[in-house]
Each structure stands twice: as structure tokens, then as C-alpha cells.
Amino acid sequence: MSKNFYITTPIYYPSGKPHMGHAYSSIIADIFARFKRIEGYNVLFLTGTDEHGQKIQKEAEKNKKDPQIFCDELSSTFKSLTKTLNLSNDDFIRTTESRHFKSVNEIWNRLVKSGDIYLDKYSGWYSVSDEAFYDDDEIEDKDGKKISRLSGSSVEWVEENSYFFKLSAWQDKLLEYYKKNKDFILPLSRRNEVVSFVEKGLKDLSISRTSFSWGIPVPTNNDHVIYVWLDALTNYISALNFPDTNDRKFRNFWPADVHIIGKDILRFHAIYWPAFLFAAELPLPKRIFGHGWILSDEKKMSKSLGNILDPIQIITKYGVDQLRYYLVKEVSLGNDGSISMENLKNCINNDLANNYGNLCQRVFSFVKKNCNNKIPKANNLKEVDLKLIGNIKSSVPSLINLINKQDLNSYLKMIVSFSFEANKYFNDSEPWTYKMRDPERMNTILYTIIEQIKNISILLNPIIPNSTQTVLETLNISQDKFSIENVLKDNIFNHNQELKNLDILFKKIENDN
């Protein structure tokens, strides 16, 4: 029986260009997906785009394009981002696909059947320019006109027929669920926010609109389209061929192991989505992980501040592994994190070029010069040798545990410490002094350090897939051997095959760059 693992990113709303936030969610999710694969799981990793709504419809009209064609273009931008970020997603779902229509229809019908949907009026102060509703206390009078306190734009009272979802009815059941499943929402601080929000009481949710048409029609009333969250969230099961609950994908992968999301959409995932699923009598995902925001030099990125760090630009300039590594290293997953070009440079130079990159370089070039470019055989491993290799192997259970808790920062830290350890071992062992007087000892040292490089590279593979693949292939280890199992296994090397040539893995970034 194989172990399954289902992980998702949010589906992105493509009204703007992909930015660092999108990149971050996707990279984080990809790292977990890749790790679970090398751990031996059968992984389904899903990402995609959320394409309905008024904003897209208006944009399409403005561009004089058919909304579907317009969406095709927007979505392809995000699809190409998956390549740029080197994501290993198994599927890319779009809410405009027919499989999603079917799935949303079924969800709607189930909610009707359970008695959770009713027709009423939705009313409130609406600002056309902000495309947002405001509460009474967010409105003020100015020259006899009502305006939004926040944006200053004028608002009007609108009333619209709308279907509602009885969110309030699920309040107790949600709280009970949070209580029973302490790690349903992570990190804990986010869980507390959600719990206290629900405790304050839930209002019913408007789930349809008549003011625009770009969406999935309400099955029994085509004047309405199904509004955003009920539509968008359902993507997670649409990709599993819901409503066919006997489908192999659905059976294997639902409930999802973890939805990776940004904290800005936590409520929808931690409250609405579980409530919808309760009502539809479907199991709930095992975990919602809400990460923080990426800030640029301590501030939110904005055009006016001119501090936007564009992931695509950074990748073009420095490389995709470099960005992936840096984001994991610098941002404490779960909290907001600050990134800057200065720190990116330091990180690439220190961690990647000097530490891991140079470790590989110094060892491989030594082997080339002194061992006919073949991995030497060990004989008579000493205690220092066994200790070096033993440390990393005995850490594997804790490393797996860290990943299961989504504690990527500690995971990375631990592996970096192995890289330090390896550099120190190489220094202290001084293999160059054994060239003449004890080649067997030299060989043993080299074998040991290569074993360590192999293990570090496999464990780092989920984070920096390209560079570690280069290193492992230099050692003639093929991709099907990248596994945790092979970290635990000694000597998977072919001692008769010459090593491939290793170019500089990470170029250093100079100041004038």
C-alpha cells in the first residue's frame, strides 16, 4: 500500500502580474511536495488560477476580448511562472475548466440539499471604484454625500438578491473541530486568530451575485453566478475529479494533507472551506498552513515606494535555486519576513557559494587530481569518519518531523550545519598530507566526505533542485536514486566510473553587480 500526500497552493487571481507573494507560496509548497516524494510518498501537488469575477470581466471588456480568451492569456502567465520557479506541480487547475464547473455544481447541489442555502437580499454601502462593500462605521458624510472613510471614494446603498450560505449554523461544529484538531491551522498564532474570530459569532455568507455574469451560474437560477469563495475553494477537489468520489484520485488524495496559503486568505480556508465541506458531507483537509507576507526592506512592497522585488527579475539575474534558497533561509515561515538585495547577495555568497558550493568544488577537484577522478574506496573508517556520516543519518527522523510540522527554517538550518561540519572535517582531516605517506587514509577521508556531500545534496534537493541534481549527477547518481532511503544507505557509488566535470555551482555576486 503506497503512502499518498496531497498539497496545494492557493489558486491565484490573475488580474495582476505574478509577484513575490505568489512565488513564495508556490516555492514553499513545492519544497514540501519534493521532500515527500523523496521520502517515498505518492504526491499530488496542485496549483492553478482563479479566473471568475467582476474584475476579470471588466478587464476583458476594456480590452475588447472574450473573457475566456482573456483568461487563457492571463492564466498562461501563471502557468509559465511554474516553470520559472521550477515547480514540480502535477496539475494546474483553472476555474474556467469544465471539470471545475461540474465539481462546483455538485457542491452547490449538496449545499441546497442539506438546507444550507437560502435566497435573501444582500445590501450594503458599495463603492464602485473600490469594488468593495463597507460597514456603517466605515462610512462618513461629506458635503451631504456618503464616502468611505478608508479610501475617500463615494459609496452608494445597494441591494441585490443573493443566495446565502448558513455559515452561522456551523459555528459550534467549527469550534469543536478546531479544539479536537490542534494542528489543523498552523502556525498556532494564526489558529488563535481564527478561533477568536469564530467565537465572536459568524454571519451568513453571500454566495451569489447578479451584478455580473462571468462565473459559474447557479444551477437552478441562471440570473445568479456563484460568488468567489464557493467557486474558488472547490478547485481543491475539482482536480481530484469530484464529484466522482469513487475516482482513484479522489480516493487516494482527499482529504488533502495541507493547503499552503498566505495569511490574507486564512479565514476563507480555515472557516468557509471547512463549513462548506461539513455541509457537503465531505472530509476536511488535514491542515491549513498560513504563511506570512514577504516584505521588502521591512516595508510592504508597493509601486509608490519603488521597492518591488520581482521574482522573475531576480531569477533571471541570479538563478532560481538562489531565490528558492534565500526565501527559505530568510523568511521565518509563518511570520512576515523581510527580504533585500543586500541580504540576498550575502546569502548566495555565504551559504551557497562559500559553504555548499565550495565544499563540492574543493572535494571534486581533489578527487580529480589525486584519484583518477573516481570515488575512492574506504578502508578502515575511523571514529571521526563514522561520526560525520552517522550524524546526518541519525538526524533523518528529526528532519522528517520538521518537514511534517512545516518547520522549513529549522530543516534548512540543520542541513547547513552538516555542510559546516563537512568543511571542518575536510580541513581537520587534511587529506593532502596523506598523499604520499598514507594514500589509503586519504582515500578513506575522500570517500567519507563524498558520502556526506551525497547526503547533504539529497536533503537539499527539495529546496535547490537544479544545483543538487548537478552535484549528484557529477557523482553519477541518477535522479531515481534521490531518496531519503539512499541517505540512510552507505556507499551507493560506482567506484569504477569517472566523475563528471563540475562547473562553479553558484557564482559569487560582486558589489558592482
Next chain:
RNA sequence: GGCGAGGUAGCUCAGUUGGUUAGAGCACAGGACUCAUAAGCCUGGGGUCGGCGGUUCGAAUCCGCCCCUCGCUACCA
């Protein structure tokens, strides 16, 4: 306003149930080495652990008050 998180070296952060000279990485200074991307290794300087008071033989760690920062406080996504 209410609820929550946090304030530890120049910077980013670790510090399990209170216990010996408070740790890591980066940055900075010095040293020995040479396999390597002038990389790596060793040593060192640097902290009234936000402030005040309390409990205790002993507190960064527990209690009280105060100061500061940040998050959440529903239908743009």
C-alpha cells in the same frame, strides 16, 4: 477599544519544565593552513536578555505594573 504575538550581541534569530562563565549565522579584527569560488578552519571583541518591582538559594526563563513593535477585529482576492 477588544483579543493575540513579540521586544536577547551592529543585523537576523535559538534559548526545552527557572540552575553553573547567555548561544548560532552574518558583519568586524587577528592567526595557522592550502584541497577549493582570496573559499574553508581556529581565536577574539561585542549583550544591564525593553524598563521597574516582586517570588526564589538562584530568573532571559515565574508573578505584577509600565513602555514600545506587530498581527487579527468578515464578503477585492
